[in-house]
Amino acid sequence: MKLYGMPPTRVLRPLWLLNELGLDYEMIPVDLGAGAHLTPEFLTINPVGKVPVLVDGDIQVSESAAISLYLAERYGGGRFIPTAIEDRAAMYQWIMFLVTEIEQPLWRIALHTGIYPESDRRPDELPLAERDCRRMLVPIESHLKGRKWFVGTSPSVADFIAAFTIDWADEAGFLDQSPNARRFVERMYARGAAPPTIKESWAALERGDQPPGRRAA
Known part of the structure; x- marks a missing residue:
């Protein structure tokens, strides 16, 4: 592959x-x-x-x-794929939520701070995107209270999607009121197969290195 x-x-x-x-x-x-x-x-x-x-x-x-x-x-x-149909439905729901309601405002911020040419950037988009992302972090924070995984009693694809996406929100500084979400990210990235975090990947690029496929032991 x-x-x-x-x-x-x-x-x-x-x-x-x-x-x-x-x-x-x-x-x-x-x-x-x-x-x-x-x-x-x-x-x-x-x-x-x-x-x-x-x-x-x-x-x-x-x-x-x-x-x-x-x-x-x-x-x-x-x-990583739940057996029960209701758990699979919940997994799909959370994945779609993460890539639409959390990722999209973070992507808007990236576009208007570094990706779009200077002439196309709109600084007025930034506070709106932050507001939208923070609002949607609230149900995630509530859902993770007392939970180890997003769905059921074992990790699913939703957890890996969530760990990266919430780490992105943390990089933006939006987890200051989300201790459950922050602990979830820390727990996920402690897994032996975890890739580098976003911060670790940027640091590798700044050193001129290609980011590794796994976190350093």
Whole structure:
């Protein structure tokens, strides 16, 4: 398998599943700053021109949450996908919530602080995005009270999606009123198969290193 992308982007989500499942893969760095995701070669892999992308034989899957679910369903052997239909429904619900209600305001902040050209950035978007993200962290904080996992009694794909996404919110400084969420992130990243955090990935890039696939022991 080949996984296209580079930490600290959302490639960390499927990278985590690959590690947890002990799968062999090759990480193919894609330099977004140099426009490598818009080359004709890459567009044959993902016409949308975004990372991450997983190539598994004849199967190509994009979107980090979809890749994570695919890996668990195909290679998990019963791990990380709940058996009961009601638990699977809850897992899907939380995954969709995380990528729409938490990730999207964080992405708006990234766009308007560093990704868009200066002329397209709107500083007035930043407080609105922070407000939206903080509001949606409230039900997560309540849900995690007294819970180890988002769904059921064992980890599911929702937990790995959540750990990365809530870590992103922490990087933005939004977990000051979310102790349950912060403890959840710390517990998840203490797992032996955890990828580097967003902060660790940025630090590696600043040193000129390629971020590792796993956290340092």
